[in-house]
Amino acid sequence: MITTKKSEIKILEQGHITTAEGFYAGGIHCGLRRKKLDFGWLYSETPAAAAAVYTQNSFQAAPLKVTQDSIGKNQTLQAVVVNSANANACTGYIGLENAYHTRKKTAEKLGIAEELVGVASTGLIGVQLPMEKINHAIEQIVEMENDPEKFEEAILTTDTVTKHVAVQLEIEGKTITIGGAAKGSGMIHPNMATMLAYVTTDAAVEPDALQQLLSQTTDKTYNMITVDGDSSTNDTVLAMANGKKGNTPLSEHHPEWEKFKNAFAAVSKILAKKIAKDGEGATKLIEVQVMNASSTENAGKVAKAVISSNLVKTAIYGADPNWGRVICAVGYSEVPVDPDKVDVYLGHIQVVADGLPSEFSEDEGTAYLEGSQIIVKIDLKQGSAEATAWGCDLTYDYVKINASYRT
Template identity: 55%
Template sequence: MKEQYTIIPDGNVTTPAGFRAGGLHCGLKKTDRHDLGAIVCDVPAAAAGVYTLNAFQAAPLRVTKASLADGGKLQAVLVNSGNANACTGEQGEADAYEMRALAAAAFGVEESHVAVASTGVIGEPLPMGKVRAGVAALPERLKADGGDDFCQAILTTDLVQKSLCVRVEIDGKPVHIAGAAKGSGMIHPNMATMLGFLTTDAAIGSEQLQQLLNAVTDSTFNMITVDGDTSTNDMVVVMASGLAGNAPLTPEHPQWEAFRAAFEHVGEHLAKAIARDGEGATKLIEVTVAGAVSGDAARAIAKTIVGSSLVKSAVYGADANWGRIIAAVGRAGQPVNVDTVDIRLGDIVTLRASQPVKFDEEAALEYLKGDTVHIHVDLHMGTGRATAWGCDLTYDYVRINAAYRT
């Protein structure tokens, strides 16, 4: 299918009709970077969410789940960085509910229409005095062009902001889909592995939105890894204002596929941006597995390769060590014909029918020095295909995480 969406170069989470956003510094971070932000919709929006599968889910996730369970509507998302409010017991849950109540009062919306998210250090109580003052000051910071301030407010060890907006025509109406995300470490495919916030002005019901978010999460956010660790706080939330004026979208709508493709593009862009910005990373790794017995098998193998510390280290060192790749294929726990595997690094064939191929080592070295490395694996067993994204493993990753709290 030909792509029917257009990327809006200066678009962000406030580009879809009905949304404002903003951010400020309230003192949760030691630096003066924004650490509290919000997205607010002019109307109660159809909403959906997905959450980490870590058994120790942070208090804000439980609050957001409770809000979405009460009718599938949201009108505001309040996010803080610098403190995860995770593993903080009854007080942490009370603080998360207080954040929801504070936001509802400040923005003039119902409490059950507020989602709460936090990211940062685990196990430290929220300094609620700072949070209260910050939330009280947020309404005057909300702007129709406040997407950049919001993006800054959600960052932790991230080096860059991550956002995208696209436009697609539905029923002759311009429909926008936008997203902002944070994530750099504690990234591993096991739900969303990050914080992500999507907005759209499409008319779509909460049930259809949830089904779409589940599917897109599986093909995008669930296909990235940085370090093999899944956080306690990961979630993705989407709000749909319905103000674009299109007929309600369902899988039966003649332009559902165009909307789905645009939505998935936003998710994939954000997922790849997180992988590229992995802690200490210098390169994006993209692994495509084809010819697997099923899509699930292809996904499992692609995730195993891109998550291998040995593969990641070889890419960092620009070492065309395809043996590490074939070893990852073999330990992924999926059906493999050991006589039919092909491997390419970009266009450089290193293995054909599971036999080594003589290749130009200098050309491979130059290719692996680039900022994006594509690894292609063909199993020649079926039609299953999947792509996963990750990054190289560098000395800086250890340095950053050895002193995360200090």
């Protein structure tokens, strides 16, 4: 447990998607994958305020359209079902019918209205779902049985680890919990990624406020990660607030909104960093901090340009303190910068001062880059805005994994 004094948020590193009261989750193997779990569900005892953001890829998968339809009815969900191994993307009207059928069968199994069910898929594109296996999986759902680890496993594709966290804070004297789970390892790039992320809270939150909060938080977290420069067809971040704690519904008008907002952002930031760290074949988590930019938007553009550079990523993999690649990425970020003012640091080591090489020990730079967590700092000296992006190194294993993805 980590307590941050600034916001009085307790970070429960061993917390899960169901640490928030009234949520249950589970997962099974239904045959979409050879052996691993491949079908999961998330369930709330009561209907929950719901919000979501989706991929900006033009080829949105069928499940996204169904979930959009469900949330669009009344901004409420009670259950979500997720399958891995098959994305149900680029599958035409049959794929859409299968996604709607999945929603209907799940609603019947749980005894709730269809519009209270969200649907998600992740995996191979262009293959129809084997609906006999999906139907069988739905019949195995036990809504009040709780095994969040199985849910977290069931949603994985090429991930090497599950990704989960929970935080707690006090609102109106009540202990509020926000939990989260995510998957994502490859085809990760701003905006969004080949990722699914779920955030739950037992706080009461007004639906419009939840949607606005999720959208704003996504811009600063999930939209600031990259692994390989590809954005997927299935990306979804979904939040549910079931109000089990009985607090006055939260919104920007609530006196403790900022505290809740910070806690919500903490969950998303932790999940985003875990996705970046678990990039396919990755050996290092890279964090790019841009400071003193003219605007937050420009700071974000520079951070994204650097974190997305394959030359930067391969240099860090090879522990080569080649700062020229960083400068190059800053220069093509389409953000106006003054080349005579930019400073660059690798951790605490300054490698560029006012756009010129700074004297530093190559051996010290190499030693720093051999670590597992790398921070690149860029000072633009233009203003006071800042932004941070996360990614990973690019390795030989990334090529191996993706060269044989279908075989």
